[in-house]
Amino acid sequence: xxxxxxKNALPExxxxxxxxxxxxxxxxxxxEAYVSCGAGISEATLQEFTDFAAFGRIIDDSFYxxxxxxxxxxxxxxxxKKANRVVFGGESIPFIGGPCSLESEEMALKxxxxxxxxxxxxxxxxxxxxxxSPHSFQGLGLEGLSILKRLSQETSLILVSEPRDSEELEILxxxxxxxxxxTRNMSNFQLLKSAASIGKPIILKRxxxxxxxxxxxxxxxxxxxxxxxxILCERGIRTFNSYVRFTPDIAAIPELKELSxxxxxxxxxxxxxxxxxxxxxxxxGIAAGADGIMAEIHETPEKALSDGKQSLSFEELPNLxxxxxxxxxxxxxxxx
Ligand code: PEP
Ligand code: MN
Numbered sequence: 001x002x003x004x005x006x007k008n009a010l011p012e013x014x015x016x017x018x019x020x021x022x023x024x025x026x027x028x029x030x031x032e033a034y035v036s037c038g039a040g041i042s043e044a045t046l047q048e049f050t051d052f053a054a055f056g057r058i059i060d061d062s063f064y065x066x067x068x069x070x071x072x073x074x075x076x077x078x079x080x081k082k083a084n085r086v087v088f089g090g091e092s093i094p095f096i097g098g099p100c101s102l103e104s105e106e107m108a109l110k111x112x113x114x115x116x117x118x119x120x121x122x123x124x125x126x127x128x129x130x131x132x133s134p135h136s137f138q139g140l141g142l143e144g145l146s147i148l149k150r151l152s153q154e155t156s157l158i159l160v161s162e163p164r165d166s167e168e169l170e171i172l173x174x175x176x177x178x179x180x181x182x183t184r185n186m187s188n189f190q191l192l193k194s195a196a197s198i199g200k201p202i203i204l205k206r207x208x209x210x211x212x213x214x215x216x217x218x219x220x221x222x223x224x225x226x227x228x229x230x231i232l233c234e235r236g237i238r239t240f241n242s243y244v245r246f247t248p249d250i251a252a253i254p255e256l257k258e259l260s261x262x263x264x265x266x267x268x269x270x271x272x273x274x275x276x277x278x279x280x281x282x283x284x285g286i287a288a289g290a291d292g293i294m295a296e297i298h299e300t301p302e303k304a305l306s307d308g309k310q311s312l313s314f315e316e317l318p319n320l321x322x323x324x325x326x327x328x329x330x331x332x333x334x335x336x
Contacts, residue, residue, distance in 0.1 A: 001035070001036040001041065001058060001059070001060055002029070002033055002034070002035050002036070002058070002059040002060075002064055003021060003026065003033065003034045003035075003036075003049065003055070003056075003057075003058055003059075004032060004033050004056040004057050004058075004059065005017065005032050005033070005054045005055070005056050006053070006054055006055060006056040007056065009053065009054035009056070010053070010054070013052065013053040013054035014054045016052060016053075016054065017049075017052040017053075017054040017055060018034065018054075020048070020052065021034040022034075024036075024041060024045055025037040025039045029224070035224065046058070062213055062214070062216075062217040062220075063213065063216035063217045063219065063220045064220060065219075065220045065223035065224055066216045066219040066220050066223055066230070066259075066260045066261070066262055067216065067259060067260060067261075068258070068259060068260060068261055070261070071261040072261065073261060074089045074090070074261050074263070075089050075228065075229075075230075075261050075262050075263065076088070076089045076090050076263075077089055077201055077229045077231060077263060079158050079177060079178065079201055081156055081157070081158045081177055082156035083156050084121045084156045084157065084158055085121075086121050086122060086158060086336060088231050088263035088265070088291050088292055089231075089262070089263035089291050090291075091332075091333050091334060092333065092334050092335070092336040093286060093290065093291060093292055093293065093324075093328050093333055093334065093335050093336065094121065094122055094265075094291075094292045094293075094336050095120055095121075095122065095292070095293050095294075095295075095321065095324070095335060095336070096120075096122040096123070096124060096160055096265075096292065096293070096294040096295070097115050097118075097120045097122070097123065097124065097294075097295055097296075097297045097317065098111055098115060098123040098124030098125065098160075098296070098297055099111055099124060099126075099296060099297065099298045099299075099304065099311065100124070100126065100129070100269075100296050100298070100304060100305075100306040100307035100308075100310075100311065101126045101127070101129050101137065101139045101140070101305060101306050101307075102125055102126060102127055102139070102140055102144050102147055102148070103140070103304075103305050104140075104147075105146070105147045105150065107299065108125070108147045108150075108151060109150070109151070109154075110299060111123070111297070111298075111299065111314075112151055112155045112157055114297075114299070114314040114317075115157060115297070116155065116156075116157065118314070118317050118318055118321060119321070120157075120317075120321075121156075121157065121158055121336065122157065122158040122159075122160060122178075123151070123155075123157040123158070123159055123160065124160050124161075124294070124296070125148055125151055125159040125160060125161050125176065126139060126160075126161055126162055126180075127139050127140050127141060127142075127144045127145065127147075127148060127161060127172075128141060128161075128162060128163055128164050128168045128172075129162075129306060130162070130164050130182050130184045130185065131306070136306065137305040137306045139306075142171070145171065145175075148161065148172075148175045148176070149175055151175075152175040152176075152177075158177045158178065159175065159176050159177050159178070160176065160177070160178040160179075160180050160203060160294075161175070161176035161178075161179065161180065162179070162180035162181070162182050163179065163191070163195075164182075164185065165191060166190070166191060166194040169191070169194055169195055169198060170198075173198045173199075173200060176200065177200065177201070178200060178201045178202070178203055178231075179195050179198070179200050179201070179202050179203070180202070180203040180205065180233075181195055181202060181203070181204050181205060182205050183205045183206060183207050183208045183235055183270070184207075184208075186204065186205060186206060186207035186210060186214075186215065186218050187207055187210070187214070187218060189218075189221055192204075192218060192221040192222055192225070193221060193225045195222065195227070196221065196222040196223075196224075196225035196226050196227035197225055197226055197227075199227070200227075200229075201227075201229035201230070201231065202222055202227055202229065202230050202231065203231045203233050203265070203294075204218060204219055204222065204230055204231065204232055204233065205233040205235045205267070206232070206233065206234055206235055206237070206249075206252070208235075208236065208237055208238045208246060209237065209238050210237075212252060212255060212256060212259065215232065215256075216232075216256075216259060216260055219232060219260070219262060230262050231262065231263045231264075231265055231291075231292065232256055232260065232262050232263065232264045232265070233264075233265045233266070233267055233294065234248075234249055234250075234252045234253055234256070234264065234265075234266050234267070234271070234285075234290075235266075235267040235270045235271055236248050236249065236267070236270055236271030236272065237249050237252075244271075244272045244273055244274060244277065245270070245271075245272060245273020245274070245310070246270060246271055246272070246273065247271075248266075248268065248271035248272060248281050248284075248285075249271075250266075250281075250284055250285065250288050251288075253266060253285060253288040253289050253290050254288055254289045257289055257291075263291035263292065264289070264290060264291055265290055265291055265292030265293065265294055266281075266282070266285030266286075266288075266290040266292070266293055266294070267293075267294045267295070268281035268282045268284075268285060268293065268295055269294075269295050269296040269307065269310045269311065270296075270307075270310065272310060273309060273310045274309065274310055275301060275309060275310055275311060275312055278295055278296075278310065278312055278320075279312070279316075279319075279320045279323065282295060282320060282324055283323060283324060283327045286324055286327045286328050286331065286333075286335075287327055287330070287331060289331070293324065295312060295320070296310055296311040296312070297311060297312050297313070297314055297317055298311040298312075298313065298314075299313065299314055300313070301313055321335065
């Protein structure tokens with residue numbers, strides 16, 4: 001629960017109300033609001049709020065900090081690394097490419113080279129894979145850390161990597177430029193709190209069965225725990241459709257942008273699970289207003305250790321980028 005001071009409340013009145021709130025486990029957010037620590041609050045205490053001259057109103061929505069009510073203007077997220085600079089949430093549409101998971105040093109360096117040659121500035125650099133089945137490839141894990149380190153030192157690509165828990169988060173924090181929280185961890189609130197506190201921009205993927213309200217409530221955890229640079233990612237949801245792995249919720253893109261000031265990107269690879277659908281969906285995502293695209297690209301998708309069936313090859317990438325740039329232009333934006 002969030003309690004806002006009355007507009008233009010007197011400082012001495014604010015002070016009185018603030019000390020009452022602190023006694024009930026509230027702490028300040030900025031200068032005009034106090035947020036509950038989550039310990040619960042009785043009806044009687046709520047009644048007492050109205051006795052204070054500085055009491056404004058209670059916000060009891062499941063999300064607030066990610067909403068347009070809290071901030072009308074788009075959040076712009078600028079990420080710089082060496083010569084590369086991208087902005088999420090503005091006129092440009094950054095493209096994030098790369099394999100589902102890093103598989104070897106040679107493969108990773110080649111992928112980085114290929115992406116760079118295509119003008120892509122952001123790379124998926126995943127070591128820890130949250131897989132549905134324990135029998136599937138789990139990522140290189142710690143053994144691959146030296147690869148991530150090399151990528152971070154030797155390329156100017158902005159690296160996105162995903163931890164499955166707080167320990168992996170600490171490890172990745174040193175080399176990744178953007179931390180991804182995957183669909184299976186969207187509701188891992190302890191991980192969200194830890195991720196917010198390490199100070200790196202975060203891509204938060206929508207839980208595969210989450211409503212937009214739940215998604216934005218998860219984003220509120222990140223914002224409340226101190227990370228303002230949050231990028232929402234629509235990645236498909238679970239439905240009765242069986243011709244796709246998940247159902248791309250294209251309407252969620254403009255809807256999220258109406259509800260929230262945060263940038264919204266789209267992942268056509270996990271949303272469809274099918275390589276042949278990825279280009280059309282990427283274009284649809286841009287047309288629907290996405291602030292970025294993240295797609296899986298692999299040198300030899302048929303040999304990929306994970307998600308080969310939804311990966312494009314590097315030969316297919318230039319054509320997609322060309323067409324994506326045209327759609328971006330048609331909606332008065334530019335692909336970068
Ligand atoms: C990924 O992007 O690597 C991933 C695992 O995606 P998701 O969490 O959307 O399944
Ligand atoms: Mn994948």
